[in-house]
Amino acid sequence: MKKQFDVINSRAPRLDAPDKAAGRAVYAADLNRPGQLYGAILQSPLAHARILDIDVSRAERLPGVKAVITAQEVGLTRYGVSPARYDETLFARDKVRYVGDEIAAVAAVDLETALEALALIQVDFEELPPVFDPHQAMAAGAPQLHEDYPRNICAEVHQEFGDVAAAFKDCDLIHNHKFVNKRQDAAFLEPHACLAEYDLSGHLTLFTSTQVPHYVQRTVAMVTGLPVGRVRVVKPYVGGGFGPKAEATPLEMSSCFLSMKTGRPVKMSYTREQVFLHSRARHRFFHEMTTGVNKDGTILALDHQCLLDGGAYSSFGIATVYYAGSLLGGPYRLPNMKYDGWRVYTNKPACGAQRGHGGVAARACFEQQLDIIAEQLGLDPIELRLKNIMSTGDVTCNELNMSSLGMRECIEAVRKGSNWNKKKGRLPQGKGIGMACGFFVSGAGYPIYRSDTYHSTVVIKVAEDGGTVTVQTGSAEIGQGSDTTMAMIAAETLGIPLSDVRVVSGDTDLSVDLGAYSSRQTLMTGHAAKEAAEEVKRQILEVLAEELGLDPARLDIRRGRIKIKGPPVDITPLRIRYLREHRGWSNQPEGDELCFREAARLAYLAKGTIVGTGKYKPPPLGGRFKGATVGTSPAYGCSAQVVEVSVDLETGQVFVEAMTDAHDCGLAINRTSVEGQMEGSLCMGLGEALFEEVKFDEQGRVVNPSLGEYHIPTALDMPKVKSIIVESNEPNGPFGAKEVGEGAIMPTIPAIINAVYDAAGVRINELPLTPERVLMALKEAQKKPGQVKGGKTKAHRPPRRN
Amino acid sequence: MKKHPVSFTLNGQTVELLTAPNRTLLQVLREDLGLTGTKHGCGLGDCGACTVLLDDEPVNSCLILAVQVHGREVTTIEGLADGDRLHPLQEAFIQKGAIQCGFCTPGMLLSAKALLDRKKRPGEEEIRRALSGNLCRCTGYQKIVEAVEDAAKTMRTKKGAAS
Numbered sequence: 001m002k003k004q005f006d007v008i009n010s011r012a013p014r015l016d017a018p019d020k021a022a023g024r025a026v027y028a029a030d031l032n033r034p035g036q037l038y039g040a041i042l043q044s045p046l047a048h049a050r051i052l053d054i055d056v057s058r059a060e061r062l063p064g065v066k067a068v069i070t071a072q073e074v075g076l077t078r079y080g081v082s083p084a085r086y087d088e089t090l091f092a093r094d095k096v097r098y099v100g101d102e103i104a105a106v107a108a109v110d111l112e113t114a115l116e117a118l119a120l121i122q123v124d125f126e127e128l129p130p131v132f133d134p135h136q137a138m139a140a141g142a143p144q145l146h147e148d149y150p151r152n153i154c155a156e157v158h159q160e161f162g163d164v165a166a167a168f169k170d171c172d173l174i175h176n177h178k179f180v181n182k183r184q185d186a187a188f189l190e191p192h193a194c195l196a197e198y199d200l201s202g203h204l205t206l207f208t209s210t211q212v213p214h215y216v217q218r219t220v221a222m223v224t225g226l227p228v229g230r231v232r233v234v235k236p237y238v239g240g241g242f243g244p245k246a247e248a249t250p251l252e253m254s255s256c257f258l259s260m261k262t263g264r265p266v267k268m269s270y271t272r273e274q275v276f277l278h279s280r281a282r283h284r285f286f287h288e289m290t291t292g293v294n295k296d297g298t299i300l301a302l303d304h305q306c307l308l309d310g311g312a313y314s315s316f317g318i319a320t321v322y323y324a325g326s327l328l329g330g331p332y333r334l335p336n337m338k339y340d341g342w343r344v345y346t347n348k349p350a351c352g353a354q355r356g357h358g359g360v361a362a363r364a365c366f367e368q369q370l371d372i373i374a375e376q377l378g379l380d381p382i383e384l385r386l387k388n389i390m391s392t393g394d395v396t397c398n399e400l401n402m403s404s405l406g407m408r409e410c411i412e413a414v415r416k417g418s419n420w421n422k423k424k425g426r427l428p429q430g431k432g433i434g435m436a437c438g439f440f441v442s443g444a445g446y447p448i449y450r451s452d453t454y455h456s457t458v459v460i461k462v463a464e465d466g467g468t469v470t471v472q473t474g475s476a477e478i479g480q481g482s483d484t485t486m487a488m489i490a491a492e493t494l495g496i497p498l499s500d501v502r503v504v505s506g507d508t509d510l511s512v513d514l515g516a517y518s519s520r521q522t523l524m525t526g527h528a529a530k531e532a533a534e535e536v537k538r539q540i541l542e543v544l545a546e547e548l549g550l551d552p553a554r555l556d557i558r559r560g561r562i563k564i565k566g567p568p569v570d571i572t573p574l575r576i577r578y579l580r581e582h583r584g585w586s587n588q589p590e591g592d593e594l595c596f597r598e599a600a601r602l603a604y605l606a607k608g609t610i611v612g613t614g615k616y617k618p619p620p621l622g623g624r625f626k627g628a629t630v631g632t633s634p635a636y637g638c639s640a641q642v643v644e645v646s647v648d649l650e651t652g653q654v655f656v657e658a659m660t661d662a663h664d665c666g667l668a669i670n671r672t673s674v675e676g677q678m679e680g681s682l683c684m685g686l687g688e689a690l691f692e693e694v695k696f697d698e699q700g701r702v703v704n705p706s707l708g709e710y711h712i713p714t715a716l717d718m719p720k721v722k723s724i725i726v727e728s729n730e731p732n733g734p735f736g737a738k739e740v741g742e743g744a745i746m747p748t749i750p751a752i753i754n755a756v757y758d759a760a761g762v763r764i765n766e767l768p769l770t771p772e773r774v775l776m777a778l779k780e781a782q783k784k785p786g787q788v789k790g791g792k793t794k795a796h797r798p799p800r801r802n
Numbered sequence: 803m804k805k806h807p808v809s810f811t812l813n814g815q816t817v818e819l820l821t822a823p824n825r826t827l828l829q830v831l832r833e834d835l836g837l838t839g840t841k842h843g844c845g846l847g848d849c850g851a852c853t854v855l856l857d858d859e860p861v862n863s864c865l866i867l868a869v870q871v872h873g874r875e876v877t878t879i880e881g882l883a884d885g886d887r888l889h890p891l892q893e894a895f896i897q898k899g900a901i902q903c904g905f906c907t908p909g910m911l912l913s914a915k916a917l918l919d920r921k922k923r924p925g926e927e928e929i930r931r932a933l934s935g936n937l938c939r940c941t942g943y944q945k946i947v948e949a950v951e952d953a954a955k956t957m958r959t960k961k962g963a964a965s
Contacts (some may be wrong), residue, residue, distance in 0.1 A: 023839020
């Protein structure tokens with residue numbers, strides 16, 4: 001029997017929606033300060049070159065220019081995402097490593113002057129041979145990007161769980177398969193923007209479009225040399241992040257240095273082209289997987305190699321190369337798994353974390369492989385998966401604990417929701433249906449820097465009149481709805497209506513929170529918010545119990561009313577007290593029960609401002625092997641999808657016609673927001689599957705750095721999505737809740753690829769599925785009827801088109 | 803650069819200003835008039851975040867020069883509500899969960915308004931077509947389309963009740 005809730009598990013409209021609908025929500029680029037300057041960054045026009053000389057004198061002399069900074073002014077403090085790979089400096093001094101590498105920044109009275117000044121900076125380069133292909137970059141004699149990393153290997157992973165070679169000997173079928181995706185851009189609608197303000201007492205405030213105020217605060221403090229306590233990072237509303245805004249940017253640090261140097265506020269933003277150059281988005285992954293199974297479809301072993309094209313710097317890349325392996329540990333029982341991964345530097349913008357971090361291409365490869373194996377064994381792809389799925393309580397071979405896992409429920413939900421049984425194998429030529437599954441972490445088990453820090457702290461403060469409760473958190477509302485989630489958790493815990501809760505967030509002054517990445521906030525910030533609300537409730541009820549001379553155990557709060565168990569209690573004296581303090585006010589408390597605000601006011605009168613604090617840190621998780629921290633999480637969300645496509649066999653064009661998605665998010669705090677994350681994930685996955693690709697010319701320049709040329713899905717590209725929420729009860733989540741923000745993207749690409757195979761009889765092993773690529777595959781299949789389809793597997797079914 | 807006098811109707815009010823001929827309507831709205839509800843997403847007319855209504859037609863304000871709107875009527879997101887009363891489209895976007903990060907929302911709402919002003923009962927395909935110049939990376943468009951359908955229904959009912 002499911003528990004009844006008053007606030008959570010509903011479809012409450014988001015707290016920020018009215019302001020956003022009215023155009024009143026303030027984003028970083030909307031901020032202005034009196035006397036502000038405008039900053040701009042000089043970026044390298046060359047992919048790989050030695051810097052011989054930088055002459056800023058003409059720029060400095062330009063009227064209106066207030067400061068020019070280079071590595072000489074700001075120093076060469078190394079920073080990055082993981083302390084194990086601090087390989088960036090704010091500005092290049094000795095050499096540049098990609099088209100877009102930062103060399104200098106300027107602050108001027110207006111943007112036009114700042115841009116004019118950039119053109120006056122003279123940089124003498126000595127061109128070096130660049131390397132763009134990660135395979136070539138690893139070869140002997142290839143140009144080296146970083147002295148410390150021979151063969152350009154930024155990070156490598158070698159793991160084996162069980163004994164893969166021995167297991168292969170017992171397999172009835174072994175399938176080998178290669179797969180490659182393309183570099184993607186996050187294409188959030190809001191380009192990065194920020195405004196730094198260094199005040200006369202030596203405090204720096206940075207307003208910025210970020211997912212991670214806390215990490216930005218630390219990086220800015222480290223690079224500028226200011227104590228953490230003198231750096232405040234404030235996140236206004238953010239126009240989408242999806243991963244690339246989860247690290248400190250040169251934009252932010254430039255504005256900070258320029259403000260410190262000029263003593264004036266400095267506003268900066270990236271152009272859309274600069275967003276592409278800064279990148280930090282999805283890597284390009286070259287996967288090779290060999291999977292062994294028994295005749296009955298039981299998966300026995302996976303041997304997996306992966307090469308990541310990292311770009312010029314590490315960014316999140318160490319985590320990415322680990323995730324690319326570890327996220328195959330589930331959601332199927334896989335007793336033996338070997339993984340060898342390499343992330344390699346190339347002279348291109350750095351890749352980083354993006355929705356489904358590290359696992360999306362791996363999942364696409366593996367789920368396609370399962371489809372091939374199912375066909376070979378004459379099994380329905382759903383039956384093959386059902387045979388192998390994990391369930392609640394299972395632990396993967398790499399020690400990820402599925403403390404709740406509604407995988408079977410998800411599969412059954414999409415089977416029914418899509419009418420799979422009526423469609424699979426029965427659709428006409430050119431129409432196809434495909435499915436896939438996936439899972440994802442519900443918050444990284446460990447912070448990015450090694451630390452015993454709390455992952456989240458939350459402060460809840462009650463207004464002195466008792467009427468409004470304010471949740472203060474450093475967590476980051478970036479569009480996913482976390483402010484509303486925290487408000488709902490606080491309201492449910494306190495027993496008050498959502499309308500009485502206000503959220504102030506995204507400010508390092510408020511609390512410590514690691515931010516919006518790895519789908520962590522609902523679980524982690526949610527835990528801290530719940531604990532803070534419990535603390536507030538306890539304080540209020542204790543005072544009330546004392547006033548009434550009752551055992552606090554007799555008291556509770558529900559829907560804004562005080563519930564008193566046992567014999568009736570005369571509340572009149574307390575009510576009169578409240579009314580006396582609020583003479584002439586409208587909307588006075590009434591009825592037989594005390595209101596929350598009457599009790600909260602009493603608590604204030606007894607103890608001063610009522611504040612509750614909460615904190616959360618996951619317990620030690622996962623295995624002891626090298627890299628065990630990446631992939632561990634207190635909980636895992638999972639999902640299954642069915643996609644229906646039609647393929648134009650004359651042109652190779654793929655149309656996605658229907659998508660059915662089921663996601664296990666634990667208890668859904670806000671059902672509308674959960675669906676929103678599911679639908680958005682599917683849309684992003686569809687774009688990556690069908691058309692998204694950041695392209696480069698032979699000199700390493702991005703050739704499609706605009707949203708017109710880099711095509712993301714429009715309303716016309718998306719079919720209707722059927723979203724089905726599956727609710728397991730996650731023991732490690734607040735009220736049983738866990739992630740939905742990233743896991744939902746996992747099955748999308750392979751489900752589309754598998755549907756295309758069902759429609760057209762061709763296996764596509766390279767993204768995106770452009771008409772050209774699909775048509776070439778169709779032509780190839782025509783030449784060799786009944787021959788190779790998808791790696792080294794013999795096709796059981798001839799191509800449909802002859 | 804020589805500035806030109808421009809006079810136009812902005813959200814029902816007459817506005818007169820002097821502006822350089824190379825300034826876009828988007829720059830004038832955001833930087834000179836402080837109407838930051840209109841968003842800058844690309845500056846190239848690709849994303850639609852800067853959509854405003856020019857004589858009731860949706861346009862990318864980053865591609866229109868301010869001098870071009872002389873004598874014409876401009877509606878921005880700040881002018882969509884009737885005082886404190888939100889437009890049915892705004893209400894529907896809030897209720898249906900059509901808003902996530904909110905950066906595409908102002909442009910999306912104005913494109914939707916232009917559609918509903920000329921078509922009382924648009925089909926799903928028509929709605930998707932009308933919104934196809936407004937990119938959204940968060941929602942997958944599903945709840946946006948549902949919200950427009952919902953608002954159309956509300957607006958028909960209200961009209962019906964009034965007549």
